Amino acid sequence: MNDEVIAFIGLGLIGGSIARGIKREAPDTKIMAYMRTRSRLDKAREDGIVDVILNGIGEELSECDFIFLCTPVEYNAEYLGKILPFLKPGAIVTDVGSTKTDIHEAVIRLGMESWFVGGHPMAGSEKTGYENSTDHLLENAYYIITPTAQTTKEQTNRLVHIAEMIGSIPIVLDYHEHDFVTAAISHLPHIVASSLVNLVKDSDNQQGLMKRLAAGGFKDITRIASSSPEMWEQICMTNHKNLSLILERYIASLNLILGELNKKNGSYINQLFETSRDYRDSFSEKATGPIAPEYSFTVDMADEVGAISTLSVILAAKGISIRNIGINHNREHGEGTLRIAFYDKETMDQAWKQLERYHYELISN
Ligand SMILES: NC(=O)c1ccc[n+]([C@@H]2O[C@H](COP(=O)([O-])OP(=O)(O)OC[C@H]3O[C@@H](n4cnc5c(N)ncnc54)[C@H](O)[C@@H]3O)[C@@H](O)[C@H]2O)c1
Ligand SMILES: O=C(O)C(=O)C[C@]1(C(=O)O)C=C[C@@H](O)C=C1
Numbered sequence: 001m002n003d004e005v006i007a008f009i010g011l012g013l014i015g016g017s018i019a020r021g022i023k024r025e026a027p028d029t030k031i032m033a034y035m036r037t038r039s040r041l042d043k044a045r046e047d048g049i050v051d052v053i054l055n056g057i058g059e060e061l062s063e064c065d066f067i068f069l070c071t072p073v074e075y076n077a078e079y080l081g082k083i084l085p086f087l088k089p090g091a092i093v094t095d096v097g098s099t100k101t102d103i104h105e106a107v108i109r110l111g112m113e114s115w116f117v118g119g120h121p122m123a124g125s126e127k128t129g130y131e132n133s134t135d136h137l138l139e140n141a142y143y144i145i146t147p148t149a150q151t152t153k154e155q156t157n158r159l160v161h162i163a164e165m166i167g168s169i170p171i172v173l174d175y176h177e178h179d180f181v182t183a184a185i186s187h188l189p190h191i192v193a194s195s196l197v198n199l200v201k202d203s204d205n206q207q208g209l210m211k212r213l214a215a216g217g218f219k220d221i222t223r224i225a226s227s228s229p230e231m232w233e234q235i236c237m238t239n240h241k242n243l244s245l246i247l248e249r250y251i252a253s254l255n256l257i258l259g260e261l262n263k264k265n266g267s268y269i270n271q272l273f274e275t276s277r278d279y280r281d282s283f284s285e286k287a288t289g290p291i292a293p294e295y296s297f298t299v300d301m302a303d304e305v306g307a308i309s310t311l312s313v314i315l316a317a318k319g320i321s322i323r324n325i326g327i328n329h330n331r332e333h334g335e336g337t338l339r340i341a342f343y344d345k346e347t348m349d350q351a352w353k354q355l356e357r358y359h360y361e362l363i364s365n
Contacts, residue, residue, distance in 0.1 A: 012070065015130075024166075031050050035071070040131065061086040066162070069103075070095070073098060080112060084112060087115060096121060099238040113151070116148050117148070120144040123141030136326070142170075143171070144172075179242050180242045194225045295342045300362075301338060311355070314355065
């Protein structure tokens, strides 16, 4: 891996995080990158993540063993034809796009099935850009791999290897199935979050009372409404059939709830919450990123300046090293939560005892 050459077309949140993960594990990998914003590429080179800045699509790509397309999904599909003339024999073209059928169809149209292995890491954030990328964003998250009809086992394994190297959990899926599943668990939730935020915007009074009083419940369910409009327009447009189907089902379920609410059917509403609670509680938190949970716990703490550094100092004073620390955006347990991971159980137990002494509220994962 160390002597491989990898190019990134788009080096934002996801491309940047993959590049960082690769550099951490295989520092001698030569990384080339191209994207719209040149200043961020300069920063990535300063950080030692990018070795070669590309000014466009050209000859330099013929050195590459892997090309990662990491721009919004429609642009990724457009880049296929542009990079094709420069591919060296044996090179693999992959992408990280949130929809897969559209790019797979472009791959088929261009006769690129023997070059392409689709990819989609199931982690991310509402934040965009290289400046928000980290080497652990995709750790412990599923990395969906969608081979073409001509992808060889060896090609799939090469992408599996990279996914594992950056700490993700690879899973191979058919690309049609991928798009149906993600319509329900990712694309519809983004529509719901944004439409809910807009509903509040349009229903609020002149003083913005709703905006002012919105608390954990509203903020938890709408964090993703702050995501990139450009990216999400392209995701919705390239998965519109699945999304439309699942949105219709969702509207029907809302209409059913509305009907039962108007009938004052309390037991129906009770059942609604009971069913959802039981199902939601059964979800595994084991593969949600951003940090490995095996030896980790969550700390419920006030969202105050310096809170993380105080906690780090308390642990450092006992010689406890932290493997990883990440803000938990779900905020299910209060104002702000932190997930802290350790290298082994013993260190985790020590940290738990130490933080208990300082009266932190701790939640096991
Ligand atoms: N954000 C997430 O949560 C998430 C998670 C998994 C996969 N994805 C997928 O990853 C891809 C990138 O998303 P991101 O979150 O990293 O977005 P981002 O905005 O952080 O990064 C996009 C990058 O592409 C570059 N770019 C955009 N248009 C370009 C163009 N026409 N030519 C060259 N460069 C261009 C931007 O400069 C930036 O570097 C998308 O396809 C998205 O569907 C996103
Ligand atoms: O955590 C978030 O902000 C995300 O939206 C990440 C998320 C999702 O879970 O829907 C978004 C798009 C991706 O394709 C994969 C993951």
